[in-house]
Amino acid sequence: MKPYRPAPDPHPVRAKFATARRELSAALIERDDEVDLVLAALVAGEHVLLVGPPGCAKSLLLDALLAWTGGTKFATLLTKFTTPEEVLGPVSLAGLKSDRFVRVTTGKLPEAEFCFLDEVFKASSAILNTLLRVLNERTFDPGDGAVRRVPLRLCVAASNEWPEAGPDLGALFDRFVVRKTVAPIRSRAGRARLLWGPGTVPELSGTITPAEVDAARGAAAALPWSGAAKEALEAVLGDLVRDGVRPGDRRQFRTVGVVRAFAFLCGAERVEPEHLEVARHCLWDDPHEHPERVTRVIAKVANPPGLRVAQLLLEAEGVLGATDARDLAAAATGAAKLGEIERQLGALPGTGRVEAARAYLRDQLRQLKLASIGAV
Ligand SMILES: Nc1ncnc2c1ncn2[C@@H]1O[C@H](COP(=O)(O)OP(=O)(O)OP(=O)(O)O)[C@@H](O)[C@H]1O
Ligand SMILES: [Mg+2]
Structure with a gap:
């Protein structure tokens, strides 16, 4: 074979x-x-x-x-x-x-x-x-x-x-x-x-030429949108209007290109609803309240795994911050919550980011257990 x-x-x-x-x-x-x-x-x-x-x-x-x-x-x-x-x-x-x-x-x-x-x-x-x-x-x-x-x-x-x-x-x-x-x-x-840590400055292997950037742009611009992705974007825009968020026409149109570019970077051959994740950084005007509303609407309509990972990690940080490892009962409750978050991560499609988040949670769980054993 x-x-x-x-x-x-x-x-x-x-x-x-x-x-x-x-x-x-x-x-x-x-x-x-x-x-x-x-x-x-x-x-x-x-x-x-x-x-x-x-x-x-x-x-x-x-x-x-x-x-x-x-x-x-x-x-x-x-x-x-x-x-x-x-x-x-x-x-x-x-x-x-x-x-x-x-x-x-x-x-x-x-x-x-x-x-x-x-x-x-x-x-x-x-x-x-x-x-x-x-x-x-x-x-x-x-x-x-x-x-x-x-x-x-x-x-x-x-x-x-x-x-x-x-x-x-x-x-x-x-x-x-x-x-x-x-x-x-x-x-x-x-x-x-x-x-x-060593505090390194990012050093990238290689460079990219303007011609290569143009080639990537051309390839991304040719990616088609799936019917579901189109429907999802229209539903997001509809929900945003109901929520009082009205990004201008130029912004809406250009967002389509940014989502295509993100799908291209993700290795996709067409735009799917999950790629709308990136639109949360485009479809708003007032920086003081709209980004949260847009993120909520996109999470509700398209539920992109990238957003789900971010939400679960935030929840985990909340649990870690509120858990006193010296209190055995609190540590056990915290560990159970972290275990549940890790389980929810495990149910998402296995991208590099999901795997990194799961590894991080397992590590935090291990450290929490060690700290509470040490405190006994
Ligand atoms: N998330 C991070 N990852 C790695 N290094 C970081 C991070 N945040 C801060 N640093 C360290 O802090 C330094 C300050 O970052 P930098 O100068 O890029 O900040 P800045 O956001 O541009 O700030 P300013 O608004 O003052 O220009 C970095 O060079 C790095 O050493
Ligand atoms: Mg700076």
Whole structure:
């Protein structure tokens, strides 16, 4: 009998994304969702914004992503004092001598295929309008009135806080179809790894070229949606309206592309309801309440296993935090609850994330038992 060999992936570039996904997730603590999200955004060509308190690895992840991509890049930390010259390029002196105002854009945002804008909402109004156009229309006028297309594939951005409501920053905020809150490390095991681990910077094997990103984008854009996935998205949108959440038409349309990109990254040949998991980072406008509502609706309509794993892990952290291992009765109750959560995880389709979560729970269960034996 011939040994079994899996059929080669019809999309060779997908293997590169799978490796990057694995390496980034392994290097960063509790950042699996963010890793999936930035890679899906890269494939979909939608800009991505991460918002979270200082020091929660936003830059660590986004820098690693930009180091992985080849091509031209531009990264900057925006402050209210950042000048248009720093982002868009200085005005050409030769041009001025002949009465022309043109920017020299070499090495600046208008020539970048990938960019990282840190503290993006600090951009001054002098930069804002051009930025809006570069991000949305992907065009730039260096000053001579001849509007050019920019080569930008992806803009990643980070901020410590959500922008204040208002037309200026609101328009910039809306340019980011993919947006996520990054929370500090939750689990005790994660914290122990942060404190006592080697503290490595993610180093990805290999790089990806802009042409490969385009190839991935083309392959993802060709993925069909199953009837069930289409129905599920329509049901999610219907439920959201009833819940008072009305993402704009452009946002809805672009979400379809992000979900396709996520399905592609997951190795699927068509979009299924489970891939709607990623839409919870796209289908809302008000960062202060809508993300939770959207997550609830998507969990109810599509019940994606990725979301279920996150919910069960959160429940487990709650149990671990509330259990005093020195109290034998409490430890026994805690262990029973953890065992039940582990059983529920076991009933989900066996993805890498489910297996990692089960291994984590078994480890926590073992430690809880050891601690309570030690206390006797
Ligand atoms: N989840 C994590 N995994 C691995 N390392 C982490 C994690 N969270 C924090 N760190 C450590 O903390 C450092 C700070 O992270 P980083 O500079 O990326 O934070 P940030 O979110 O960009 O903060 P700021 O908002 O201040 O720019 C990292 O370089 C890393 O050493
Ligand atoms: Mg940072």
